[in-house]
Structures are given as C-alpha cells and as structure tokens.
Amino acid sequence: MGLVMILTLSLVLRLKINHNWAGYLSLIGILLTGVLVVITNVGSADGDLFVNDAGAPVFKILFLWAAFLATAMDLSFHKKNSDLTIWRYPLVLLTLAAMLFLTMSGNLISLYLSLELCGLPLIVLASYQIGSNAAGPAAQKFFVMTLLSSLLILFGFSFLYGLSGAANLILMKLQIAVVHITQRQIGVIILLAIAAILSGLMLRGGWLPFESWVHDLHKNWPIPLVAFMAAAFVPAVLLAFAKIFINGLFAFYGPEMNPNDWGRLVAFVAFVNIVFGTVQMLRQKNIMSLLFFSNITQSGFILTGMISMNQHGLKSAGFYLFAFMFSVMGAYAVIGLVRQSTAAANLEDFKGLSKSSLPLAILMTVYLMSLAGLPLLAGFVAKYSVIDAALEMAGSDRLYYWMYLLAGAGIVSAALMFFKFAKFSAALFGRTERPALTLQFPPAIIAVFAFTALGTLFFGIYPDPLLTLAGRIPQAFGFIIE
Amino acid sequence: MFYYLSLAAALFAIGLYGVFVRKNLTGMIISFFIMLNALIINFAAFTRFVKSDAPIGLVFIVFILVIFACQILCGGLIFYQWGAPTRNGIEENPQILK
Numbered sequence: 138m139g140l141v142m143i144l145t146l147s148l149v150l151r152l153k154i155n156h157n158w159a160g161y162l163s164l165i166g167i168l169l170t171g172v173l174v175v176i177t178n179v180g181s182a183d184g185d186l187f188v189n190d191a192g193a194p195v196f197k198i199l200f201l202w203a204a205f206l207a208t209a210m211d212l213s214f215h216k217k218n219s220d221l222t223i224w225r226y227p228l229v230l231l232t233l234a235a236m237l238f239l240t241m242s243g244n245l246i247s248l249y250l251s252l253e254l255c256g257l258p259l260i261v262l263a264s265y266q267i268g269s270n271a272a273g274p275a276a277q278k279f280f281v282m283t284l285l286s287s288l289l290i291l292f293g294f295s296f297l298y299g300l301s302g303a304a305n306l307i308l309m310k311l312q313i314a315v316v317h318i319t320q321r322q323i324g325v326i327i328l329l330a331i332a333a334i335l336s337g338l339m340l341r342g343g344w345l346p347f348e349s350w351v352h353d354l355h356k357n358w359p360i361p362l363v364a365f366m367a368a369a370f371v372p373a374v375l376l377a378f379a380k381i382f383i384n385g386l387f388a389f390y391g392p393e394m395n396p397n398d399w400g401r402l403v404a405f406v407a408f409v410n411i412v413f414g415t416v417q418m419l420r421q422k423n424i425m426s427l428l429f430f431s432n433i434t435q436s437g438f439i440l441t442g443m444i445s446m447n448q449h450g451l452k453s454a455g456f457y458l459f460a461f462m463f464s465v466m467g468a469y470a471v472i473g474l475v476r477q478s479t480a481a482a483n484l485e486d487f488k489g490l491s492k493s494s495l496p497l498a499i500l501m502t503v504y505l506m507s508l509a510g511l512p513l514l515a516g517f518v519a520k521y522s523v524i525d526a527a528l529e530m531a532g533s534d535r536l537y538y539w540m541y542l543l544a545g546a547g548i549v550s551a552a553l554m555f556f557k558f559a560k561f562s563a564a565l566f567g568r569t570e571r572p573a574l575t576l577q578f579p580p581a582i583i584a585v586f587a588f589t590a591l592g593t594l595f596f597g598i599y600p601d602p603l604l605t606l607a608g609r610i611p612q613a614f615g616f617i618i619e
Numbered sequence: 620m621f622y623y624l625s626l627a628a629a630l631f632a633i634g635l636y637g638v639f640v641r642k643n644l645t646g647m648i649i650s651f652f653i654m655l656n657a658l659i660i661n662f663a664a665f666t667r668f669v670k671s672d673a674p675i676g677l678v679f680i681v682f683i684l685v686i687f688a689c690q691i692l693c694g695g696l697i698f699y700q701w702g703a704p705t706r707n708g709i710e711e712n713p714q715i716l717k
Contacts, residue, residue, distance in 0.1 A: 246679055253686045260693040273697075280694045281647055285638055287690070288654045291683060292631060295658055295676075299665035304675045 160212035163226040171201045185305055188243035192613025195606055196240040196376055199458055203369035204233040206466045206585050211361035213581035214473050228258040236373045245294050245304040252377050256283045263354055275353035282340055282350035289337030296330035306385045314388040324397050331399045334381055342374040344436055345413050355429045360473035367432045368462040379443055383614050390446055392536045403444050404539050408546055410437030415550040419557055422483050424472055431508055434550055435461050438523050441543050445526040448611035453522035455607030460515035464507040467589030471501045478574045484561055489569025494576050500590055502562040507593045509555040514597035520551055623664035630657035655687055
C-alpha cells in the first residue's frame, strides 16, 4: 500500500505550495506509483475484498498513464495561480487512487466503494472548476446523474446479493448459477438486477441515451479534466462492467438463458452507442462535442470487444483502451494548446492551423486518424482486433448472429468517422484569412505530445508489446490462455 | 420476504418517478432518499432471510449510508458555489457567479 502513502503524503505536502509545485509533486507521485506497480506486479491472488489478479496491473498502468498525461497537460495550461485550481491535483489523485482500488476489487462491496470514490472527487471538481455561465446546471446534472446511477447500481447489487448470499464475485458467480439450476423462479429478479446495473453503468459512463447528463460538462470543463474523464473514468466504468457481468454473471451470457441473458442486451447498448454516436458525431460543429460523441462511439467498440466473450475479445478491448487513451489525450492536448491563445470552439476556428504551427496540425491529424482507425496507427490495430473478435464469436454458433450486426455497424461507423475526421484534418491545412496564432510550447506539453504521438505511432506499427500486456486481462476473467 | 421486497420495489419506483418528474434539485434529492430507503429495506431483508456466514448486507448498508452522505455533501458544494437551485438554474441569480 505504498501507493496510498505516496498519495496522502503528496496531498498533505501541497497544502501551502504554489500551483506548479503541486503539479510536479503529483507527477512524481504518479511516476513512483507506476514504478511500484511495475515492480510488485502480480501479488497475492487470494484476497476477498481486493484481489491483485493478472489483469489488475494492466488497468493500473492504463489509469496511471492517463492521470500522468492529464496532470502534465494541466500543468502546462495553467499560468494563473489560484486557490481553486490548486485543488485540482489532489482531487485527480484521489480519483486515481479509487480507480487503482477498482482494478483490484473482487467483491461487490469493494467494487461499489471504489466506483463511488471515483465519482466523488469528480462531483467536487464539477462544482468548482468551471468558469462559464452554463456551468451551474452542468454541475447539477452531473451530481444528479452520479447519485441516480449509484442508486440503480446498488439496487441491482442488492438482488445479486440476495440471490447468491455472497458478495464475493467468484462465489456469486457460482452460487447464482446453482440457484438458477435448482430453483427455476429467479427469472424476473435476475432480469431486474441486470437492467438496473446496466442502466446505472450507462448513466455513469454517459453513454447513449443518457449522454445529455455529461455533455454540458464536457463542453464547459477545463480540457485536462475532460481528457482525464474520457481516457480514465469511462474505462473505469467499463472495467466495473466487465467485473460485474463478464466475471460475476458469466452464466447468464448466452441466448440459451433467454429471457434472462445479458449478452444481447449489452450488444444492443453497444450497437446503439456505435450507430447513434456516429450519427450524432457527423452532425457536430463544436470540436468538444465532436470528440465527445466520438468517445461514445469508441466506448461502443470497447463494449463490443468485451462482450465477444472470448479471450481475443477481452485482449482487444484492453488494447483498444490503451490506443484510445493515447489518441484522445493527444487530441485534447492540441485543442487545449490552441485554446490558450484563442477562444476556438467550432470546427471552423481550427481551419488553417498549419499556418500557425505545422507540427501541431500534423499531430492533430495523426491523433484523429488513429481515432478513426487508419492503418499503421494504433487505432487501426485496436478496431481490427475488436471486430475480428466479434466475428469469431459470431461464427462460433448460429445463436450469436447478432454479433455480425455489431461487427457490421463497427465497420460502417469506422468508415464514417474516417470521412468526418479526414474532412476536418484537410481543413487544418487549408488556407485562412485569419492571422497566425502565437503558440507557446511549455516543456510539459511537449512531453505529452511526445508520449501520445509515440504511443499512437509505435503501437500502430509494432503492437506486440501492448498486445502481450493486454493478453493478461482474459486470464483475470477466467478465460484459458492457449 | 415477498412483502419486504414488494415494499422496497414500490418505494424504489416512487423515487425513480420522482427523480424524473421533479424539476428542482431539492425535490430530486428527496426522491433519492426514498430510493435509498428502498435499498436499505432490500439489503436488510436479504440479510435476514439469506443463509450466510456473515451479515454482508448490514456491512453494505453502513457503507451505502456513509457514501451517500458524502455524495450529498459534495452536492452541497454545488449549492454553495452556484446558489440555491431554481427551476431555471443559474439565470435567476447571476450575481453569485464569480
């Protein structure tokens, strides 16, 4: 638990120091925690509340990376030193700590606690860290959304506990299956539990059709926080989904459990997210909204990988999370840097960015193309492996015909996304009447660009190391490794 | 157990209805508390009737209450920062904005 010590220590230390030092301290804290995670690696796998299984370090590394990049981004964007902004770092660190606990939780209680503790600092951030007039309602919406989703998730948990008599996920997995075989009357209750938990998680992740609860926040929040939310908080919700459904309710996946199966329900959610996320994305004129709906579509892809329910699916979902994190962090960093010198909000405002800074325009193109899934970039490998896993599942049995639909929607969505992003990227290099911006590149933001661009390009050409790392995730969910 | 669960389900449904119907934050929070009651009844009933070695449901209740209190407290920050919630949100008291 050296991690907790470092986090608390850095929290206490930074009470009376200025903004920059607070940022550097939290960067050091995150780095030290990362080193500890890599050194200790897989620990004991026999806990009740917290299990440090094979998949936990992978997700820990993902969350630490995202927090590191977001903190570095925040550090470079902030010139003014105020009482409010200094609290951003401890709150992000607290969220990070809760996420690290979430990766290890193997029990309904610890899962609930860590999921809530992820959300709490974000409520505080939502209430304090917004400057514009639209912020009050946005913060209120986020607060209501968090509360409602936590109550829905708990309602489902209470039924799962009641059915199995256990809170441990593995025990629950076995005992619910036993109860289902011995007593045939648990149908309605398990369906209620599945629906409640799924809708709670959908609210929490801000997925369609609940996207309006977080959309305002995305438009009004400081960019590093938005990036952290997209690249770390939503994956945390996806991880909770995987823990509850893929691990805990494993027995209720297939169509033979009709109507109590969750496979088709979640497939429908993923389908809606991919299709309507893409449709909404094509209509957007605001850059933040564009990325917001792109993120929703990407969550649909990750869900597709997860519910493919074979080891390739979970592995590809893990890879997707990393590829997505690198690309989306970079894209937000570019937007944030441009916004330092101009109040650019619409897609039009970014036209002719190459005149101000050619490297920035090229970087933005790389990130967006990776998000759309162009070959030789990390996003392509991610999308390809997710769709491949879905097709593998679809081919395994005629009952899983709906996976074909999902894969088809994924391919069409990737093509449309490429169209939209290519148009925008071409505009970045277009001619404009506006004067060139004077952009400043602090060292921290150069580090962010270096890491994200390297991640996007390197893992696109040579994805093996990351695939090997992500290959440990299926093991944690009980899938046999060949 | 059927009666307990029915009561809890009814309370939860009332709370959920309230969240969607109410327009101001205070009414929503009251609805949240009704839902919270439903959850606690659920967990307590399951703890009583399910054969288990440890009263996990009661542990759950304690954690739920603590976390819920924290969440409401964080919600209070929003009140503090943005003024009392009204139907139109922030427009009615713009002087609060910094």
